[in-house]
Amino acid sequence: MSVPRFAVIGHPVSHSLSPRIHAAFSHQTGIAMDYGTLDAAPTDLAAALERFHRDGGAGANVTMPHKRAAAALCESLADRAERSGVVNTLVRTATGWRGDNTDGLGLVRDLTDRHSQDLRGRRVLLIGAGGAAHGVAPALLDAGIADLFIVNRTESRTDALADALGEPARVHPRYFRDLDTLGSFDLIINATSIGHDADGSELPLPGSLIRRRCDVVDLAYGEAAIGFLAWARASGADRLIDGLGMLVEQAAESFELWHGVHPDTDAIHDELRAEHPIGSIGR
Template structure:
């Protein structure tokens, strides 16, 4: 009998999660039924309940549902509770337990695939949604020297900065007041703007060539930010495909008690994205 899992979000048809988890399961001979299920904020509760009634044992959650998922959990891990964001659900009895693997996946990708350790670094985080919240706490826990959070709605950035409660190292900034010419080591885009296909715009004429620019999205959704970063002088840019695979591996381990090998999965998906970009 196949175990039932899914990823919920809107939009969701583009998601690589079903392929990722199918490849992970094959490494252990696990029979897995993992699907992408469309759900917006207005119908997420009903769709998730239907999934549970039909035998759903675990789920991933993506835009725009991570904070909503946290509110639905009977219990949350410490890291999910702190950041108020859940991307991994596990069914225990008739309740959902929530966890957040985004931060761990991001740090693992940065350290192992980009040779970037956030410790003692100056970081600019763009966005204040569910994924941004997980990233912010992960950066502070990893020892970042300074974290500036900017969001088009300043109040959301300010609320996140206050929740982290490290005033000597964390500050909120209005989008229109950003000045990154004084040098950040890492700029992370956690906004959803790229999913709408809009051009990326930030009040900055030039980035230091050493600045690493990283988008939490992947593929076409990451292109607007990465194109902007290259045009403004960044020599090292990356999308978030590695983070996607690494956070998925953390989720897989929560559900199945075994952590898969991410390297071949990452290589296969990167090759697929490159091939698709040439069509």
């Protein structure tokens, strides 16, 4: 009996930790799977997925820059993928690809379970309106936050995300020119590359965004998150969290969609954290 094939598809994708994470889940659960990487340029996504299916592909994770395009290629979408408009998990059915999105639940699980965050009633700033922001915004609302302010460099994308979420009472599109007037937040999430090429000292963000006991998250992990988290620490943030935990948790949700078993995430998270020691940093 052949081992089912799975992969993470992106461009570039060779750096991805997903094969290692899923190998750990496979070993832990005793569920055999062949999980690799699939590099596809944006113009080759549809053909790459078709080749993957013909070669026995049963499911895939989707990363940059394909999350929106992958949704358009799906024969059906889970409710949370329909709501977010982006896909990070594909499941092959008898009639085509079914798209889902586990990013938001992965982030919420990391914040609530691993970092003991209570998201209910919090005033949240989401920086970015691309695929990553689309993936996490619905889950934040479902977790009970009080207000979600969205800022992005491209104003039309900010408005599009706010419109897609469909909750005008809680979702507030704003623009970078408004940052000085937004007040302070309980939680700030960076879903962009802001700060990823800097030391955090010249970010276009006012320290007034951070209120007492504000927590700050960068959805990137490791060195890429250093600049933004350095800005947050210098501005007085209470707790700094990078995206490694979210990466592991969203992978576990994908694994469960494919195999019907939810793996334990602590061992592989701790192993990867030892190699990428940014994570949650106290003042």
